[in-house]
Amino acid sequence: MFYFLLWILILVTSFLLFRKVSGSMSLLTPNLISITFYYSLLASSYIGSLLIVLNIDEHYMIRLLSDDIYRLYGFVFICFIMIFMPLTMFLFSKLIGFEAEAEFKRYVEAPVYKEENPNLLFLTYAGLTLVSLAAIGYTVMKIGIGNVPILSLLRGGGNLDAMRIEASHNFSGNTIIRNIFGVALTPILSMITFIYFHQTKQLRWLALFAITAGGAVFMQVYDLAKGPIIFYMMMVILLLIYLRIIRLTWLKISVLAGFGVGLILVMYIFIMGVTDTEAFLSFNRGPIGRVILSQIAPFYLHLDLFTDRLPLLMGQSLPSSLIGLYDLEQIRSARLAMEVFFPQRVEAGTAGVLNTLFAAEAYANFGYAGVMIGTIYVALYIQIIYVLFIRLPKNPLFLTLFVYFSVNIPRVVIGGFADFLLNTLWVSILVVLLTPYLVLQAYKLWNNRRQLQELS
Known part of the structure; x- marks a missing residue:
């Protein structure tokens, strides 16, 4: 009862703090901060922490813990994050004079330039x-048409698990080309071209939108990953809200949620071959267990692994471009944890990494200090991005980037800490998109100045 009451108290306090720094926690008008709270923290971390500390999770990963004391340690850490993340955001907002409610409302209602x-x-x-x-x-x-998992699935091929790992983690080609220009850029272009079509109603923009949207959908499902297509749909919905094309109601949310659940069930049946009805409804297996327990369970495995079994990595999980200066080899804690706890899957080629809440990787590198400093750093990172985009002009490019980061930053919150230090994918996307934008802006200024000179 004590843990439950504490859990409720912290949840309410955290929600109120997040509402202060986001401007809106309504599901009808989601934003970067509210999505981080509801998806990354509440659903993917905090609910599971209660089940685990109460020892009622019955989850296969948690059974691997060497001592139940880590159930308590994990709960305390997550409670700390639930309070200090929004508290840091709140203090920063006060410092810069950010009026979250008024500024977010003004942004949503503003037209696109x-x-x-x-x-x-x-x-x-x-x-x-x-x-x-x-x-x-x-x-x-590079994958080979015959080895593309989605095409193999449509042909009725087998051994899809190995094909998924091969296509995503053992890609033989240049991952920069695939990840930046294929996986990330295409969905962003589909949203930008849609905005221009919505503004101009020109067929040429419609053609670009159709091409990029088709490419975006393919790149989200080609390796049979279940998450990317759901997140792409979330980006599209968020874009339509900010364009004021749709206004969410509880009925619409129910319909969208039902569609999302149906899509996930189809994926589990046809991709993973799960047909057990009980598995779909179980709180610790299937889709539900995947969200509330399987996402946070590796956090506890990290605590166990890097407390008594292995020494702290002391920065070796940081981006290779940074630690390479010191001749250190990058070791991602999520991959190391997979190799230690599930060696059979790694040997069989059906395992990837044990991604979880960012604090796990921070702890694996720097222990308790990593969790505390990492929480403050991630909170500042997210709030700065949020404030920056709300105060930037609401043009097609900046709006699309805001939508992209509003969905993808929460994904990284439960993906790892190193990506908040230097995310080469995000930097590359910004360079690719902002460079031509800045060139066009410079051309516009030069052209306007030239015209003024001619008139004078």
């Missing part, structure tokens, strides 16, 4: 579309 030089913009995004299509073609070529 119409950019000048429409022909140059179209040529720019048409060129980027060709680049993304080339990356998709390159990805398929």
Whole structure:
């Protein structure tokens, strides 16, 4: 009873703090902060922590703990994160004078700016579309058409688990081309081109949108991963809300949730071959268990592994571009944990990594200090991004990037700490998209100055 009452108290306090720093916690108008709270913390971490500390989880990963004391340690750490993450955001917002409720409401209700030089913009995004299509073609070529998991599934092929790992984790081609120009850029282009079509109603923008949307859907499902297509749908819905094309109601949310559940069930049946009805409804197995327990369980395995079994990594999980300066080899804690706790799966080629709450990787590297400092750092990182985009002009590019980060930052919160230090994918996407934008802005300023000179 004590743990339950404490859990409720911390939940209420955390929710109130998050509401202060986000401006809205309504599911009808989601944003970066609210999605982080509901998805990354509450659903994927906090609910499971209660079941685990009460010893009623009955989860296969938690059974691997060497001592039940880690159930309590994990619960305490997660409670700390639930309070200190929004508290850090709150103090930062006060420091810079960020009025979350007013500024977020103003952003949602504001129209999207119409950019000048429409022909140059179209040529720019048409060129980027060709680049993304080339990356998709390159990805398929390197995997081999016969080995693309989604195509194999449609043909009724077997051994899909091994094919999924081979396509995603053992990709033989250049992962930069695949991840940046195929996986990440294509869905962003689909949203940008949709905004321009919505503004102009021109068929050329519709054609670009159709091409990029088709490529985006393919790249989200080609390796049979269940999450990416759901997150892409979330980005599209969020974009439509910020464009004021749709207004969510509880009925619409119910319909969308039902559709999402149905899609997940189809994936589990046809991709993973799960047909046991009890597994779908169980709190510690199937889709439900995957969210509330399997996502946070590796956090507890990290605590066990890097407390008594292995020494702290002391920074070796940090981005290779940083530790390479010190001749250190990168060791991602999530992969190391998989190798220690599930060696048979690794040997069989059906295991990837044990991704979980960012604090796990922070702990694996720097212990208790890593969890505390990491929580403050991640909180500041997220709040700075949130404030920055709300205060930037609401044009097609910045709006799309805001939507992209609003969905993908929460995914990284339960993916690892190192990606918050240097995420080469995000940096590359910003360079690819902002470079032509800045060039066009410079051209516009030069052209305006030239016209003024001619008039004078």
